[in-house]
Amino acid sequence: MVRSRFLARLECLREQFDAAGQDGLLISDPANVRYLTGFSGSFCRLVIGPVGVFLVTDRRYAESAPEEPPVYDLVVASGARYIEAEREAILLSGSRRLGFEPGAISWWELRALEACLSRRSRLLAAGGQVEELRRIKDDLEIAAIRSAVAATEMALTHVLAVAEPGVAERELAAILAADLRRHSDGPPAFEPLVSSGPRTAILHARPSARRMEAGDLLLVDAGATASGLAADMCRTIVVGDPQDGLQARAFAAVREALDAAIAAARPGDPASQVEDAARRVLESHGYPLRHDVGHGVGLDVHESPRLAQDSTEVLAPGMVLAIEPGLYVAGWGGVRLEELVLVTAQGACRLTHLPVSLNVAAG
Amino acid sequence: MVRSRFLARLECLREQFDAAGQDGLLISDPANVRYLTGFSGSFCRLVIGPVGVFLVTDRRYAESAPEEPPVYDLVVASGARYIEAEREAILLSGSRRLGFEPGAISWWELRALEACLSRRSRLLAAGGQVEELRRIKDDLEIAAIRSAVAATEMALTHVLAVAEPGVAERELAAILAADLRRHSDGPPAFEPLVSSGPRTAILHARPSARRMEAGDLLLVDAGATASGLAADMCRTIVVGDPQDGLQARAFAAVREALDAAIAAARPGDPASQVEDAARRVLESHGYPLRHDVGHGVGLDVHESPRLAQDSTEVLAPGMVLAIEPGLYVAGWGGVRLEELVLVTAQGACRLTHLPVSLNVAAG
Numbered sequence: 001m002v003r004s005r006f007l008a009r010l011e012c013l014r015e016q017f018d019a020a021g022q023d024g025l026l027i028s029d030p031a032n033v034r035y036l037t038g039f040s041g042s043f044c045r046l047v048i049g050p051v052g053v054f055l056v057t058d059r060r061y062a063e064s065a066p067e068e069p070p071v072y073d074l075v076v077a078s079g080a081r082y083i084e085a086e087r088e089a090i091l092l093s094g095s096r097r098l099g100f101e102p103g104a105i106s107w108w109e110l111r112a113l114e115a116c117l118s119r120r121s122r123l124l125a126a127g128g129q130v131e132e133l134r135r136i137k138d139d140l141e142i143a144a145i146r147s148a149v150a151a152t153e154m155a156l157t158h159v160l161a162v163a164e165p166g167v168a169e170r171e172l173a174a175i176l177a178a179d180l181r182r183h184s185d186g187p188p189a190f191e192p193l194v195s196s197g198p199r200t201a202i203l204h205a206r207p208s209a210r211r212m213e214a215g216d217l218l219l220v221d222a223g224a225t226a227s228g229l230a231a232d233m234c235r236t237i238v239v240g241d242p243q244d245g246l247q248a249r250a251f252a253a254v255r256e257a258l259d260a261a262i263a264a265a266r267p268g269d270p271a272s273q274v275e276d277a278a279r280r281v282l283e284s285h286g287y288p289l290r291h292d293v294g295h296g297v298g299l300d301v302h303e304s305p306r307l308a309q310d311s312t313e314v315l316a317p318g319m320v321l322a323i324e325p326g327l328y329v330a331g332w333g334g335v336r337l338e339e340l341v342l343v344t345a346q347g348a349c350r351l352t353h354l355p356v357s358l359n360v361a362a363g
Numbered sequence: 364m365v366r367s368r369f370l371a372r373l374e375c376l377r378e379q380f381d382a383a384g385q386d387g388l389l390i391s392d393p394a395n396v397r398y399l400t401g402f403s404g405s406f407c408r409l410v411i412g413p414v415g416v417f418l419v420t421d422r423r424y425a426e427s428a429p430e431e432p433p434v435y436d437l438v439v440a441s442g443a444r445y446i447e448a449e450r451e452a453i454l455l456s457g458s459r460r461l462g463f464e465p466g467a468i469s470w471w472e473l474r475a476l477e478a479c480l481s482r483r484s485r486l487l488a489a490g491g492q493v494e495e496l497r498r499i500k501d502d503l504e505i506a507a508i509r510s511a512v513a514a515t516e517m518a519l520t521h522v523l524a525v526a527e528p529g530v531a532e533r534e535l536a537a538i539l540a541a542d543l544r545r546h547s548d549g550p551p552a553f554e555p556l557v558s559s560g561p562r563t564a565i566l567h568a569r570p571s572a573r574r575m576e577a578g579d580l581l582l583v584d585a586g587a588t589a590s591g592l593a594a595d596m597c598r599t600i601v602v603g604d605p606q607d608g609l610q611a612r613a614f615a616a617v618r619e620a621l622d623a624a625i626a627a628a629r630p631g632d633p634a635s636q637v638e639d640a641a642r643r644v645l646e647s648h649g650y651p652l653r654h655d656v657g658h659g660v661g662l663d664v665h666e667s668p669r670l671a672q673d674s675t676e677v678l679a680p681g682m683v684l685a686i687e688p689g690l691y692v693a694g695w696g697g698v699r700l701e702e703l704v705l706v707t708a709q710g711a712c713r714l715t716h717l718p719v720s721l722n723v724a725a726g
Contacts, residue, residue: 102471103470105469170544171545174544181570203424291422
């Protein structure tokens with residue numbers, strides 16, 4: 001990511017301050033810090049004020065020299081005393097009416113800052129300002145997500161090809177974890193989910209020692225990152241030949257729901273209609289929709305907008321969405337399919353290329 | 364982990380309530396929830412009150428049936444409305460003076476709970492109660508950490524053996540990530556660090572595309588988990604034959620500091636003396652100690668006690684400590700060695716078996 005991009009993002013953010021009665025913002029969410037500065041250490045606070053931009057971090061990260069001059073000045077916290085460093089950054093920033101992220105700062109930290117700032121600077125709840133910017137991806141972000149998708153598809157292709165009877169879910173997860181790293185420049189976006197047989201009916205099944213049997217359903221949900229941006233994809237296949245017509249019918253129902261949901265992701269329309277479209281298809285086949293049908297994807301693998309019935313958001317060009325309808329029958333199994341799409345002025349465009357097929361492994 | 368163990372932990376926790384003026388505790392830290400209940404989903408809140416114990420989670424995790432009857436009743440939050448579910452759990456628990464974890468709850472969540480509970484239940488800051496229990500490991504936890512160490516050592520042995528000129532740091536990280544999963548029952552405790560050549564001088568270097576050269580230092584810092592409990596180990600080797608006497612001298616200095624620090628980890632003594640011991644050795648060789656020399660390890664890979672000069676904690680039997688002295692010379696490289704030890708009545712006992720040698724790969 002180039003320096004000018006970060007400066008432009010900071011400028012867009014500052015434009016929101018006046019209307020909100022702020023002259024600065026304290027950012028506690030690490031993904032928001034990364035979005036605005038490129039800094040990706042696990043411990044960080046960013047203070048944006050009238051006089052400058054200051055990053056608080058600890059010694060571990062203070063030395064990883066950035067390739068370009070950073071858009072911030074550094075304030076290094078020593079040991080456990082990071083409140084003092086934050087106070088220093090706030091004073092240096094010149095902010096007297098400092099917004100903070102109410103859902104990302106702990107109760108303790110806010111109280112400690114209030115106590116040590118006394119009447120110099122007032123702290124004001126100001127949530128969602130950076131998240132609002134992050135909903136619409138720019139060309140560099142879309143390019144990074146495309147790279148993450150390419151790495152994810154290489155990993156999924158490999159793991160689905162080696163999924164044979166006798167192989168354990170955990171072994172597939174190990175291969176996935178290695179491939180997701182090998183084909184990209186960062187760690188996986190989340191712990192890969194691998195489940196097989198009746199375990200595919202569990203919504204958030206962790207890979208177990210279970211060994212696959214011929215005719216099992218196999219569900220793999222994984223995503224790589226590239227420059228910090230995530231992919232998120234899911235495929236369900238049969239290990240060997242399909243065992244019964246039910247597998248094929250369930251798969252066809254979910255694929256139909258997926259296609260309908262993608263077709264419904266149109267700019268200017270409510271996010272809730274993507275879920276409506278998937279639900280209608282699944283219900284026409286006699287299945288309920290048991291989780292949100294999707295979500296935005298970016299520096300966080302789950303971010304705004306939510307694609308759910310009670311979502312109040314409106315779709316817009318530049319949003320990247322994971323769409324993931326599924327059906328789950330306790331004791332039998334489940335099928336989930338997940339694709340990444342980019343909302344364009346002309347409608348949703350798939351960022352994924354891997355075939356959606358029940359029979360990959362049989363090939 | 365067995366049900367009776369969780370019940371015993373809950374009982375120990377409740378014994379602290381009277382003195383703190385509480386009749387209950389709201390737990391927001393996921394590792395604390397796991398410690399008390401075994402529940403390991405990423406979204407959870409636990410409410411312990413006079414009438415019962417209630418776990419708030421979402422639909423994703425509500426269905427992963429536990430192997431034993433859980434020690435809590437479930438309250439399932441629907442969609443984004445988890446504050447309502449928390450309120451319900453608090454009312455069901457019968458608590459009127461409910462402690463909360465000030466560093467683990469967000470400012471927003473506390474305010475939302477205060478607003479919806481009105482005068483029914485009072486919320487009181489009550490930090491560190493579960494962390495206090497977690498500092499001392501029981502036999503089951505120590506057994507799990509031993510398993511995590513065994514998996515880590517298998518992974519390190521493999522990756523140090525294949526570390527040859529031409530191999531990229533990122534490729535080693537991919538092998539590590541796969542092995543750490545393959546030899547254990549969960550994901551790695553943290554993203555493995557792999558750095559080589561001059562990059563070993565960077566304190567928290569992420570694996571890059573850099574390919575190793577003969578005579579390079581190679582630093583690998585990694586840990587598996589077993590039943591959620593972490594290992595944390597680090598080795599530094601030379602790829603091929605040592606290039607100069609400086610590598611051997613730096614390695615010897617760090618190994619001497621490691622041995623001195625382990626010898627200083629005696630029950631009843633201040634945690635700070637472990638760091639003092641390492642610092643004295645390094646300074647006698649002309650190097651500074653540039654980060655804390657260690658930390659407790661358990662469900663979190665960094666937990667209490669801190670082994671640092673300004674630590675006020677006292678060592679006690681049952682603590683598991685990662686001890687990790689290192690030295691770093693910008694432009695040349697760094698050496699860090701990290702071992703896990705158990706504090707016993709007789710002193711620190713290593714939980715690790717992998718040789719500490721600069722020449723593993725040359726062997």
